[in-house]
Amino acid sequence: METGHALSSPLGRITISGEAIARIVGETARECYGVVGMAGRKWLPDRATRGIEIGGNGDGVTIDLHVVVEYGLNLAEVASTIRNRVGYEVERLTGLSVQTIEVHIEDVKRSG
């Protein structure tokens, strides 16, 4: 019936749409150190959610992010920070449990 993710509370259910989660992910990812852009899945119409796929089921949310990272940074550490921070913010702001976060570094770019 609904496409969103549901939280049960003593007062009833709260549903949160995939798009709302994607926006949180997008806002958070852009602030992650090393991320200079979002990439991939261009058919997603919305800039704020570009490069972000939200999925999952009753066991939690799954998140895929496609990012462009600044050249010359330690990619493993940047990916790890993105993963930690996105997971933390989504769980903090939605109360949903995050099952997996896949960070895809699509490109590295030398900016400036």
Place this chain on the structure above:
Amino acid sequence: MTGLNGDREAVEKLVDAALASLEANRVRIDDLNVYPVPDGDTGTNLTMTVRAVADAIDHTSAASRHSLARDVARGALMGARGNSGVIFSQIIRGAADVLGETDEPVIDAQATARALRGASDAAYRAVRRPVEGTMLSVIRELAEEAEARAPEEPSLTQLLVDLVRRGEDALARTPDQLQILKDAGVVDAGGAGLVELVRGVAAAVSGEPLPAPAPIEEHLSHDAIHQELSKYRYCTVFLIEGKDLDRDELERELEQLGDSLLVVGDENAIKVHIHTDDPGAALSIGTRAGTIDRIEIANMHEQTLDREARLLSIVPDAPPAQSGVVAVVAGDGNRKLFESLAAQVGPISIVEGGQTMNPSTADLLRAVQSLDAEEAIILPNNSNIVLAAEHAAVNADRIVEVVAATSIPAGLAAMVSFDGSRDAAENAAEMREAIEAVVTGEVTLASRDVQLNGVAIVKGEWLGLADGDPVAGGVDFGDVSYAVVERLLAEPRELLTLLVGSDGADLDPLLARIATAHPALEVDVQQGGQAHYALLLGAE
């Protein structure tokens, strides 16, 4: 002037001093860490990153300042740990790019200003949306300070004194720039690390000893301390060496074990990082693929708990709440529901009891006096306990309001309106209003024969009550429960809450009937765990 070797020795001395300064403050900086994720490791990560730079200098065979700068930058890149380490590596790279290009024999104030500008610009370049109130704002202000001072041609010693002061100043302003820091009552951890690095360099240049590290901040708030624990217990890191290692296959196997998985490297050497409850299983996967080395396993829960204990010991107790709740509750599940509704809102004290186990006035009084709150509200949650609650209210050492909820679902509805920052009278008014909006029911086994609309219910059969009055009876649990539901839904309702008793009645047939008859109704089933009542119901 200084030869190439001297250059390397000078850099080595500066890095060692920076590292010593950071190490002396590592724990304090860990404790400050609430952004980007409150995992309390910023000081440790920065220290390990700087240590990697020191190692790189130890091992370099660089024969020119240019190649020394390149090796230092590479050491920082390869050794970067955590978010702060990555930013630091970029700062080092920006500075090294500038210093590596200059042939001037002595690094003076002007060269330092250019290096800091390069560092700041490089740091800002590497993020789409820079966040102020972090290491970024501190390095930017250091660059601005150096540029403002450089034309006066101060000595490097004097410039560094000014830089430490400006860094401290920039750091002190981070809570005004980043709300999460202000909420937690801390300055930025990465920024604090950067200031300590500069302090170390300043001490080395001036020849003065390092000042004693600042004591752990006294005004940390509880929010800075209460960290959520990582889902998994052990942070496990190791290296697999072998031939034809299959990174994807390893990743597939390891991801079953936990999260925060990183599998990086090539077919000859792969580094694994995973948070898991079973480090042994992760290592076994490694030994099947090749030989393992450099194993590090850290108990993250212990780290977090240590940090909590350390910090809580210096935080003054929070002031008592305006009001708190004493609730009489039966069933573990129901107790948890009450506690979770009070969490973050105000204190609660649960008194075990209910239909067949009425707590005494003294029990209630004790619970009231134990509350860390100026005033109290008692939720008896049973009509037989209202009187004892009123007696307790009269005899208590503080103002007590009795909100006469006569069932657990009504008590839960009242809890939703509770707010410990308001006084008892205000809360009681809202909580009573909430109770008015809910109708409640019960399904139990008849403990004696009762007359119901002329029908006799025999002891031992199911008995359904709505707002305290018998409305249905019989041998079929589903039929009796459904009759109660229909009575509760006589007026339109949006939500039906079902609290399942300790016997764990099978609700599926009942839920199917409700879903068919009332498709728009939200139904929430919770394990109440109460004895005697197979089902408690509330509709609002």
